[in-house]
Every structure is written in C-alpha cells, then in structure tokens.
Amino acid sequence: MIELLEIFVFGTAMGGIFALLASGFSLIFGVSRILNFAHGVCFSISAYLVIYFIKEFSVDIFSASILGIFFAVLVGFFVYALTKYIRHNVVMVIIVTLAFALLVEQFLLLSFGNRGLTMPPFVEGIQVIYENLRIAKVRLLAIAIAIATLLALEFFISRTIIGKRINAVSQDIEAAKLLGINVEKVLIATFLISSALAGIAGILYAQIFNIYPAMILRVLIYAFAVVILGGLGSFRGSVVASFIIGYIFVATMKTLGAQWSEFVMLITIVAILAVRPTGLFGVKE
Amino acid sequence: MKAIIPLAFLLAILPMFVPSAYLYLIGLALLFAVLVASWDLMVGYTGQVNLGHTTFVGLGAYTAAILQLPARIGAAFDVHPIVAVILAGVLSAFFGLAIGLLTLRLKGYYFSLVTAILPLVFMQKVFVWRGVFGGEEGFSIPSEKILVATTLEKYYVAAIFAIISLGVIYAILRSKIGLRFKAVRDSEELAEALGIDTTKYKILAFVLSSFFAGVAGAIFVNYRMTVAPDLYDVPLMLLIILSAVIGGLGTLWGPFLMGIIVYLAKNWWLTAFRFGIVNEEIILYAILIAVAILMPRGVYNEVKEKLRRFAKS
Numbered sequence: 001m002i003e004l005l006e007i008f009v010f011g012t013a014m015g016g017i018f019a020l021l022a023s024g025f026s027l028i029f030g031v032s033r034i035l036n037f038a039h040g041v042c043f044s045i046s047a048y049l050v051i052y053f054i055k056e057f058s059v060d061i062f063s064a065s066i067l068g069i070f071f072a073v074l075v076g077f078f079v080y081a082l083t084k085y086i087r088h089n090v091v092m093v094i095i096v097t098l099a100f101a102l103l104v105e106q107f108l109l110l111s112f113g114n115r116g117l118t119m120p121p122f123v124e125g126i127q128v129i130y131e132n133l134r135i136a137k138v139r140l141l142a143i144a145i146a147i148a149t150l151l152a153l154e155f156f157i158s159r160t161i162i163g164k165r166i167n168a169v170s171q172d173i174e175a176a177k178l179l180g181i182n183v184e185k186v187l188i189a190t191f192l193i194s195s196a197l198a199g200i201a202g203i204l205y206a207q208i209f210n211i212y213p214a215m216i217l218r219v220l221i222y223a224f225a226v227v228i229l230g231g232l233g234s235f236r237g238s239v240v241a242s243f244i245i246g247y248i249f250v251a252t253m254k255t256l257g258a259q260w261s262e263f264v265m266l267i268t269i270v271a272i273l274a275v276r277p278t279g280l281f282g283v284k285e
Numbered sequence: 286m287k288a289i290i291p292l293a294f295l296l297a298i299l300p301m302f303v304p305s306a307y308l309y310l311i312g313l314a315l316l317f318a319v320l321v322a323s324w325d326l327m328v329g330y331t332g333q334v335n336l337g338h339t340t341f342v343g344l345g346a347y348t349a350a351i352l353q354l355p356a357r358i359g360a361a362f363d364v365h366p367i368v369a370v371i372l373a374g375v376l377s378a379f380f381g382l383a384i385g386l387l388t389l390r391l392k393g394y395y396f397s398l399v400t401a402i403l404p405l406v407f408m409q410k411v412f413v414w415r416g417v418f419g420g421e422e423g424f425s426i427p428s429e430k431i432l433v434a435t436t437l438e439k440y441y442v443a444a445i446f447a448i449i450s451l452g453v454i455y456a457i458l459r460s461k462i463g464l465r466f467k468a469v470r471d472s473e474e475l476a477e478a479l480g481i482d483t484t485k486y487k488i489l490a491f492v493l494s495s496f497f498a499g500v501a502g503a504i505f506v507n508y509r510m511t512v513a514p515d516l517y518d519v520p521l522m523l524l525i526i527l528s529a530v531i532g533g534l535g536t537l538w539g540p541f542l543m544g545i546i547v548y549l550a551k552n553w554w555l556t557a558f559r560f561g562i563v564n565e566e567i568i569l570y571a572i573l574i575a576v577a578i579l580m581p582r583g584v585y586n587e588v589k590e591k592l593r594r595f596a597k598s
Contacts, residue, residue: 035394037401085578091334091534092577094397095526098336099577102523103570110564217519221402228398259413266406269399270387277391 002132007250013139013208015246016146020201021219022226022238023153024194030170030233031190032087037097038079039198039223040216041104046072046199047206048108051119061120069199076195080188101216108213116210119203142204149200150239153193157235162189170233218262222249225265229272230279237281288538289452296444305436307553312436312443312508314548316501319450321528321544322537323497326454329535330463331490332470333389337400338498338525340407343517344380345373345499347411347418350512353430357417366432370503377499378492385488392473408517423513432507439508446504450497451541457493458537466490470535520566524551527573533585543585 025039046068053064079097086092123137157163165186168176177183205211205219226245230237245268252264272279296315300308324338352369355362364372384403388396411418418424428434433442457463468476469483476483506512515521524547532543547569555565580587 029394035397082574082578086581089581090394091328092530092581094334094336095530096574096577098519098526099523099570099573102520103567103574106564106566106570110567218405221405224398224402228395232394259409262402262406262409263413266402269402273387273391273395273399277395 003254005133006135007247007254009135009143010139011247011250012243013142013146013204013246014249015243016143016150017201017204017208018222018226018246018249019150019239019242020146020197020204022223022230022242023150023235024197025223026227026230026233026235026238027166027170027190028194029227030235031166032187033090034083034087034093035090035097036079036194037094037217037220038075038100038104039194040219041079041101042072042075042195042198043202043205043219044108044211044213044216045075045104045202047119047202047211048112048117050203051117051206051211052112054120061122065203068203069196072195072199072202073192076191076198077188079195080191105213105216108216112213114212116212117206118210119206121207138207142207145200145204149197153197154235156193162186166190221262221265225269228269228279231281232279234279234281237279241280289448289455292451293444293448296448299444300437300440308440309436310549310553311545312440313505313552314545315443315447316505316508317524317548318528318541318544319447319501320498321525321532322451322454322541323494323501324525325529325532325534325537325540326458326466326497327490327494329529329537329540330458330466330470331487333487333491334397335400335491335494336397336522337384337403338494339517339519339522340400340403341377341381341495341498342502342505342521343404343407343514345377345502346506346512346516348376348499349373349503350424350426350506351417353507354424354426357419357424366430366507370432370500370507373503374496374500377502378496381492381495382488385491389487389491390484404517404519404522408514411514411517419512421514423511425511426506428510431510432504442504443508446500450501451537454493454497455537462486462489467535523570523573524548527569530573531576531584533583536583536585539583539585 021039021043024042025036028034028036028039046065049071050061050064050068053059053067054061059067079100082096082100083093086096121138122141125137126134127137127140128134157167165176165181166189168179168181169183169186173183176186202211222245226238226241229244230239230241245265248264248268249261252261256264299311303311320338320342324335327333327335327338349366349369349372351357352364352372353366355364384399388399411423412420433439458466465476465481465486468479468481469486473483502516505516525544528544528547529540531547532539532541534540551565551569555568558565558568576584
C-alpha cells in the first residue's frame, strides 16, 4: 500500500514534468507542423545553466531558475529563426533541429563533462505524511509547480486572445489567415511559451534526477511517448497521457530498474500504434 | 551504371598508390558510404524520413559478433563468418519489416517519431545485459574468428561489398520498383490513384535499406574486430544524414560519394580542429545546419542547376 502511494506521488511528479515538456512539443507541432527535435535543448540548457550560475556566481536558486528559463526561451527563439525559411520542408526541419540538438550536446559534453550533475533542491527535507509514508518535499513542490503551470497554460490557451489565436492556427492555418491572424507572430509566441515550459520542466527534472548531456535526446523518448499516446497536436490529450506515462515510468523504475524505462516506453508506443494509432484524443489526419 | 565500372577499377588499383594505414580508413569510408546510399534508398526515393538507420547497423553488428563468438551467450556452435554476415542482414531486414508494418501504414509523422527513438532504446540493451554485450566498451572478436585478417584483404572485402551494394541498389532503382518508389515520394495520392499499393512499396524500401544496413554493420565488426555501441548511436545517424543531404537526396551517386568524403573528413582531415569547446563534430553539425538552410536541395542538385544555367548563358 505504502509502495503504491509512493509510486502514485512520484508518478504524479514525473507526469507533471513530462506534461510541461510534451505540451510544448505538441503546441509547436500543432501550430506549425514542425517536429522540433531541439525541444530537449531548452529542457537541458536551463537545468545546466541553473547549476552553472549557482556554482560559478553563487546566485541563489530562484534567480538562477529565472535566468535559466530566460535562456531556454532564447534558445526557443533561435530554433524558430533557424527553421523559419525551411519550414515547408519536413526533412530539412528534422535534420536542422536534430543537428542543433547534437551540437549543443557536444558543447555541454566538452564544457561540463560526461558526469551527471545535481542541482541543489528548492526545499530540503522529507515530508512525513503518515507514519511510513515519507516523501521528499522537492517532489511535492514539483507536483505543485507543474500543476500550477499547466492550469495557467490552460487558462492562457482558452481565455486570452493570443491563446485563442494559437488554437485557431493549429486547427486551420488557412482559415486563420483569412481571419486576419498574423500566423508568424502566433508561431513566435508558441515557440517562446513552449521553450519556457521545457525550461521549467528541465529545472524540476534536475531537482529529482542527475542531469547529463545525453538527456538532450533521451528526454525526447518520453515526449514522443506522450504525444503518440495523447494524439499528435492535442493539448489536453498530451496532459492526460503525460500522467499515464509518468506512472508507467515510475512503476518501471521501482520494479525493473531505471535502465528498463526506455524499453518499456518503446513497447508502450508500439502497443498504442498497433491498437489505436490516433492516440487517446487524436484526430484523424 | 556505366560509372560503376571505372569506380570498381579505381578501387581495385588503389592499394598500389596508398599506404595501408590510409587504406584502412578508406575501406571504412566505403562501408559508411553503403550506409548512406541505403539510407538514401529509403529517404531520398520514397520520401519517408527514417531516423533510425543505425538501429539496423547496430543490430547487424551485434548479431554477427554474437554468431561469430557464441561463447558470449554461453552457446557452442560454429558459424562461418560469411553466413554470420548474411544472417545479420536478414535479421535486420526482418526487424525492419516489423517496424515498417506497424508504422508505415499510418500517414504522417509516426514513422519518423518511432524510428528516431529506436537507436536510443536498442543501445540500452547493451547496458542492461552487460555480460553478453559488453557495456559501453563493447567486446572484441579474436582474429581467428574474423572474416579476413590483413588490412589489404579487409579493404578488398569492403570495396567489393560497396560495389555490389551500389550496383544492386542502382538496379533496383532503375527497375519498375524504383519508379514506384519515386511515385510514392512525389505524390502519394496520385500513386494510390494509379493503383500502387503505397504502403507495400514503402515497407519494401525500408526492408531493403535495413538489409544493407545490417550487412554493413556486420562487415564493420569484421573490419574493426570489435563491436561497440557507437554503431547504434545518434552521431553516426546524423553523419549519415549529413552525407546524404549534402550529396543530394534521391541521387544515389551524390550520397555515396559524399559519404566517402564526409567519413574521411571527420576521421582524418578534421581531427586537427580540436581546441577548447570545438571539436570536429561541432564543425560538422554547423556545416550541416548551414547547408540545410542555404541549399535545401543538396549541394549536388544546386551545383548541377548552377552549371546548367551557366552553360545556357
């Protein structure tokens, strides 16, 4: 019972982190049909920079986090600029974003080394919930931050003008243009928001696990599992799928060991594609 | 097809002029060029972006290594290296068939997404069963279990394999099957309207390309006498993509020749550029991004176009 509760709490934390990561990936895909293989760069760069700022300039963790997210947004804008003129060419977009991701990975490898790095936590200590049920406070905080951010995003997309425009462009780009929506501006906004979300996800992830350069691509496995399960381009689908993937991830880790999680993700993806290729909430293209 | 004969002749007499240390590298470059050409068969000719070509390279490599050294899995049987190499290709092809059946029947981006994560997942098996696959170090195969021993023989094995592969791929692309691949790439709707089973031809191209990747991986193992997870890894994948894109997708010759040049550049000419936070990989990735943005149709096509325009004026 205690085990199950632990898996539930830890899985919710991981699900929240995956949701922040994957919803950005899904938003960019929805608006522009770009498969952004550089999404993991925003994730990793913010975590690495936070660690770097704390170590080198002894900045406190909260200001460091804001700086880290700011740089993630800059990277997002850079990826937007890189793909601006080749957006219609699916092959080239994949190649450019993948090459950029590997370039940054090499850069991190050369400047920080191949070891895993840890980030000092926002809050120390363990919360005793009930006798034997003890949970690191960081994980509870990760859940709170992730859910608050997701709620804010939901509010942003469904209530604000920019959010409604993002929604309109991802539903039908031609119709959106006819209504006088500046698609380019919407796309920039989407890239910036998605990168910020990935940056937050990276920092929360680094609070729980070590972070190492290969994360840049490895983390995409989970993002892909989420978007395939939730349906490509569906925001709510991604959020629901994230929590399912989070529970699968933690359950795998606790029972088989962390090195099996990639295998289990692949099996999950293959199973979804075999049974229900459009995902839980996807629409037929 | 005519150009293959002089190429074969050139490769046959090359050992007379080149010292054996460079010959060793050139042989590896030829094997790599086969990977690029077989990737182009799938991506350049049917238009489906396969990001997991190295899955099949690694699968072939480890299959051949285990078959030639069955003691790793505690079995005792003797497989001739040539049989091991061919079986490696067949297993890769079967695996390609399974993945293709699952993902290529779906329209859109699923194929790219799934193939993108395959190498990452398969590399993990090396770490899970460290005892069998040897972890990140891999394991080496004793020279008496290897296909051929000397550098010269290895070079000729690589050269013959490269020539045969190029010839076979060329013949496939020239046949009716090749025309259907191109029809699928240029307009899937139109191809379907003409009665072409597009899914079938996509899967066929994928299986063929996986077969060549698997055999090439197995020969890589026999060439280097070790097997290591770098054959699965994403940098190798991007190097393949880089060569094919600069060479010009869908031209076969472009990717093949550019594969040789890029491999030699990375492992020979560019190794001088290692200082601070720059190494040869960073330079290659930067070149790739620049080429993809400035010449999205590939250097081969853009240069050909320029020459044609120049000849007209």
